[in-house]
Amino acid sequence: MGVNLHQPGSVGEVNTRFVRLFGADTPLRLSSGASLGPIDVAYETYGVLSPEADNAVFICHALTGDAHAAGNHLDARRPGWWDNLIGPGKPLDTDRFFVVCANLLGGCQGTTGPASISPTTGAAYGLSFPLLQVSDLVEVHRALAKRLGIARLLAALGGSLGGMQVLQWGLSYPNEVDNALVIAASSRLTAQNIAFSAVARRAIMDDPDFAEGDYVAKATNPDTGLAIARMMAHITYLSEDALTEKFGRDQQPGTAATPGFGIDFAVESYLNHQGKVFLERFDALSYLYLSRVMDYFDPFAEPEALDQVKTNPLKWLIMSFDTDWRFGTEHSRRIVRRLEHAGQPVTFREISSPWGHDSFLLEVPAYHATLRTHLDRALAERRA
Amino acid sequence: MSLRPDLALLADLIPPRSRILDLGCGTGALLAELMTSAGCVGTGVEIDPESVLAAISLGVPVIELDIDSQLNDFADNSYDVVVLSRTIQTIRRPKQVLQQMSRIGDQLIVSVPNFGLWRHRLRLLRGRMPISRDLPHAWFDTPNLRFTTLVDLEDLFTAVGLRVERKIVLDSNGRVTRSGQRLANLLGASAVYVLGN
Numbered sequence: 001m002g003v004n005l006h007q008p009g010s011v012g013e014v015n016t017r018f019v020r021l022f023g024a025d026t027p028l029r030l031s032s033g034a035s036l037g038p039i040d041v042a043y044e045t046y047g048v049l050s051p052e053a054d055n056a057v058f059i060c061h062a063l064t065g066d067a068h069a070a071g072n073h074l075d076a077r078r079p080g081w082w083d084n085l086i087g088p089g090k091p092l093d094t095d096r097f098f099v100v101c102a103n104l105l106g107g108c109q110g111t112t113g114p115a116s117i118s119p120t121t122g123a124a125y126g127l128s129f130p131l132l133q134v135s136d137l138v139e140v141h142r143a144l145a146k147r148l149g150i151a152r153l154l155a156a157l158g159g160s161l162g163g164m165q166v167l168q169w170g171l172s173y174p175n176e177v178d179n180a181l182v183i184a185a186s187s188r189l190t191a192q193n194i195a196f197s198a199v200a201r202r203a204i205m206d207d208p209d210f211a212e213g214d215y216v217a218k219a220t221n222p223d224t225g226l227a228i229a230r231m232m233a234h235i236t237y238l239s240e241d242a243l244t245e246k247f248g249r250d251q252q253p254g255t256a257a258t259p260g261f262g263i264d265f266a267v268e269s270y271l272n273h274q275g276k277v278f279l280e281r282f283d284a285l286s287y288l289y290l291s292r293v294m295d296y297f298d299p300f301a302e303p304e305a306l307d308q309v310k311t312n313p314l315k316w317l318i319m320s321f322d323t324d325w326r327f328g329t330e331h332s333r334r335i336v337r338r339l340e341h342a343g344q345p346v347t348f349r350e351i352s353s354p355w356g357h358d359s360f361l362l363e364v365p366a367y368h369a370t371l372r373t374h375l376d377r378a379l380a381e382r383r384a
Numbered sequence: 385m386s387l388r389p390d391l392a393l394l395a396d397l398i399p400p401r402s403r404i405l406d407l408g409c410g411t412g413a414l415l416a417e418l419m420t421s422a423g424c425v426g427t428g429v430e431i432d433p434e435s436v437l438a439a440i441s442l443g444v445p446v447i448e449l450d451i452d453s454q455l456n457d458f459a460d461n462s463y464d465v466v467v468l469s470r471t472i473q474t475i476r477r478p479k480q481v482l483q484q485m486s487r488i489g490d491q492l493i494v495s496v497p498n499f500g501l502w503r504h505r506l507r508l509l510r511g512r513m514p515i516s517r518d519l520p521h522a523w524f525d526t527p528n529l530r531f532t533t534l535v536d537l538e539d540l541f542t543a544v545g546l547r548v549e550r551k552i553v554l555d556s557n558g559r560v561t562r563s564g565q566r567l568a569n570l571l572g573a574s575a576v577y578v579l580g581n
Contacts, residue, residue, distance in 0.1 A: 315445070333457065336447060340427065341459050343403075345445035349436060366433060373440045381443060 009087045010079065011046045011094050014071035016110060018042050021143040024119050028139060034130040038119065041144055042067045042110025043102035046086055047094035049149065054382050056150040057092060057375070058141060059101035060158030060165035063233075063290050064282055066109035069101035070094075084363040091372035092157075096379060100148065104165075105140045106132045106290050108283035115216055115283045125285075127213035132289055134161075134168045134297045141165065142173065154378055155179040157371075159360030160327065161290065164297050167335065171299055174312040179378045181317045181371065184324055184360040186331040187338065188298045193326065196236055197291045200229035204284045213285060226284045227275030234274045239323035239356030243267060306342040316346040317374045319360075319367065326357040347374070387417050389558050390495065390574075394469060397493055397550070397578055398424065402464040405429070405488060407451050407481075408471030412439030419444070426463070452476045455484035463489040470574075472496050472537075473528040482544050492546065492579040500533030500569045503556070517556055518573045534569045541579060550578035 020040050022028045027037025044067045049056060059069050059082065070086035072079050086092040086099055103111035106129070114129035121128075145153060156166040156177050163185025170180035186193070204210055207225030211218045235243075250266040263269045299305050316339050320332035329350045336348045351367045353359040359367065387395060391414045398404060400422040406415050409428030412435075418424035428446040430436050439446040449457065452475050466489030472478050473496060485492050497518035498504075504514030513523045521528060532540075534553075541548060553572035555561045563571045 317440075337457050340447070340457070341462065343425075345425070346427070346447065347440060347445050348447045348449070350448055369437060370440065373437050377441050377443050 009089055010083065011071035011087050013074055014044055014046065014068070014080070015073070016042050016044055016067050018110060019144065019147060021140060021147060028136070028143075030130055030136045031133040032131055036105075036112070036130055039105065039112045039140060040110070040116075041102050041105075041112070041140060043100060043144055044068055044070075044080075045101075045148070046070050046099040047097050049098040053150050054152075054154060055096060055379060056098045056100060056145070056148075056153050057155045057157060058145060058150075058153050059086075059099060060137075060141065060156060060162035060169075061101060061104060062158070062160035062162045063294070064230075064278070064287075065104075065162070066107070066281075067101050067103040067111075068109075070099070081361065084361075085368065085371070091368045091375060093375075097154070097375065100145065100150075102141060102144050104161075104290065105137050106286055106293065108286040109281070111140075113283065114213075114285035114289055124214075124216035126216065127285070129285065129289065132293050134164050134293055134299070135172065137165050137293070138169045138172065141169065142176065145176075151176070153177045153179075154382055155181055155375060157181040157183070158185070159183040160185055160357065161294055164294065168297075168299055170314055170316065171305055171309060174309045174314045177314055178382060179315045179317065179374065181319075181374065182332075182335060183319045183367075184321055184327050184332070184357055185318075185335070186294075186297070186327040187300055187335045188331075189295055194295050196232065197295055200233055201288055201291060203228040203232070204287060207284075210284065215284070221279070222284045223279050226282065226287060227279060229284075229287060230278040230282075231271040231275045234271060236326045237357045239325065239354060241323065242355045242358075245354070246270070300338050306338065309339070309344055310342050313344050315378070316344055317370070318346060318348045319370065320350050321353045321356070321359040321364075321367075322350055323354055324357045324359065387413060390554070390576075391417070391469070393552065393554075393560075393576060394467060394493055394495065395422075397576070398422070398465050398467075400424065402426075403462075404465045404467060405458065405463040406467045406469070407455075407485070408469060408474070409439060409444065409446060409467075410435050410469075412442045412444030412446060414467070414469070415439075415444045416442040451481055455481065455488065458484075458488045460487055461490065465489055465491045465493060467493045469493070469495045470497065473530045473532070476529060478530055479540060479544060482540065482546065486544065486546055486579075486581050490581070491549075493576065494579060495574060495576040496532065496534075496537060497574045498534050498569065498572045499531040500535070501556070501573050502570045503573075505570075516573065534572060534575050537577075541577070546579040546581065548577055549580045550576075552576040 022037045022039040024038045027035040068080045069082040070080040103109045106113045114125045118125045158166045163182040204225035207222035209220040210222040247267040252269045320329040339346045353364045404426035406428045466485040507514045553568045554574045556573040
């Protein structure tokens with residue numbers, strides 16, 4: 001099926017670009033104290049940066065996202081992962097906004113991560129890659145924004161781990177972000193959240209093909225473990241009702257009449273497929289590193305966490321979805337309380353949607369209307 | 385921007401540069417006006433989806449939460465003024481809400497329709513539930529859950545330790561009436577109270 005480049009509302013054909021933001025001799029100093037360089041970043045942009053550079057919106061992606069948020073790659077069957085939000089006339093209207101999306105530090109879709117080649121050894125970093133924190137991801141985003149000529153973002157926007165980056169960005173550098181839009185995120189994972197991540201990591205690391213993290217050198221891949229991790233995580237991204245509506249207890253077509261231990265139910269086939277396609281685009285070490293980033297994220301634990309924003313308030317939009325059981329409304333309300341107590345102008349909505357955590361990726365009308373209204377206002381205020 | 389007359393009256397009662405919590409802020413018109421023209425900051429609370437969007441488009445920070453059960457989210461003494469404008473009659477637990485407001489703010493502003501208006505009393509005498517400009521809904525299709533007269537409401541203020549600093553009584557046309565305190569409960573269609581702890 002050919003890609004229609006003239007689809008209304010689409011940014012059309014796009015390409016991922018690459019830039020070296022930190023060199024081997026000018027490394028990034030990480031929060032842990034370790035240094036990392038070189039750092040290459042894969043990113044895409046949509047729309048045009050205004051001469052005043054006042055219309056830039058930075059998209060922070062979630063755990064397994066990438067830089068390709070909108071439009072079409074020439075060889076791809078599907079548009080970017082947030083194509084329903086970004087494009088001409090869409091809430092993130094590329095006729096007016098300049099949108100940037102970059103693959104995260106520690107990722108595996110063009111930005112430096114644990115599967116990248118270490119300049120000192122000439123082999124993949126593997127488990128010698130340094131542990132990261134959300135603030136490290138933000139530092140790399142900031143370097144990209146600067147490189148693109150953006151001193152102050154109109155908005156930073158992200159869901160899930162993306163929202164955590166936006167929260168950190170706003171707290172640390174309120175002078176560089178006018179509006180922080182934090183969707184279906186958390187300021188502190190619960191024991192249950194960490195427990196799910198722990199099982200996913202265990203599945204990966206106990207796969208013999210993980211090879212102590214040296215699978216790249218050994219030319220293997222922990223396919224079984226990574227697929228299981230994805231299957232389980234995927235369950236947490238959807239609500240029980242969503243799974244029921246999609247699959248119920250439907251039998252997988254073509255299954256033998258007698259029950260067995262194969263893929264008897266449609267939901268099993270779906271998860272199996274999710275696991276399989278994930279292997280084509282994601283790296284097991286990135287999964288370990290980035291899920292760990294989430295586990296340790298706890299910005300409000302720092303006593304001085306809110307000092308910056310108290311003197312330089314920025315506008316916050318926090319949203320949750322009522323059927324999200326990964327980062328449910330209580331996670332968002334905790335963020336709202338902390339910010340509101342620090343005197344921040346904060347807007348909060350709980351959006352009703354049947355689709356659970358994944359709702360932030362979907363075209364839920366009340367959700368998109370809220371983003372559109374907030375972004376329109378943001379641009380008007382910046383230009384007032 | 386010109387405010388609705390009842391909101392303009394409230395705006396005049398709020399000192400410049402105040403930090404304001406507006407419970408049941410609707411479209412955020414009051415906060416938007418005070419933020420623009422009086423250097424105030426603040427937060428609105430609203431649950432009606434269309435109103436929330438309207439408030440966002442006016443640049444007013446607005447939090448969707450249940451006034452009856454979730455005011456605990458706001459810290460003690462965190463606002464100069466807490467406003468409850470034509471909302472007390474729609475909430476389930478007015479006493480607890482007033483207590484929360486007095487915990488959160490230094491000064492409270494409460495406006496309320498008066499069930500004790502003479503016209504309402506006449507309708508009741510004729511055996512009919514009151515319907516008027518200030519209470520426009522039929523009994524089976526109304527957001528209003530509580531009906532109070534001004535004197536009953538003032539008893540509640542006293543019971544929760546709130547002192548009436550100012551009381552402005554409005555007639556059926558929304559104009560300030562000069563009637564004495566004794567007649568306010570009969571001639572007032574609505575009233576605005578400024579309350580202190």
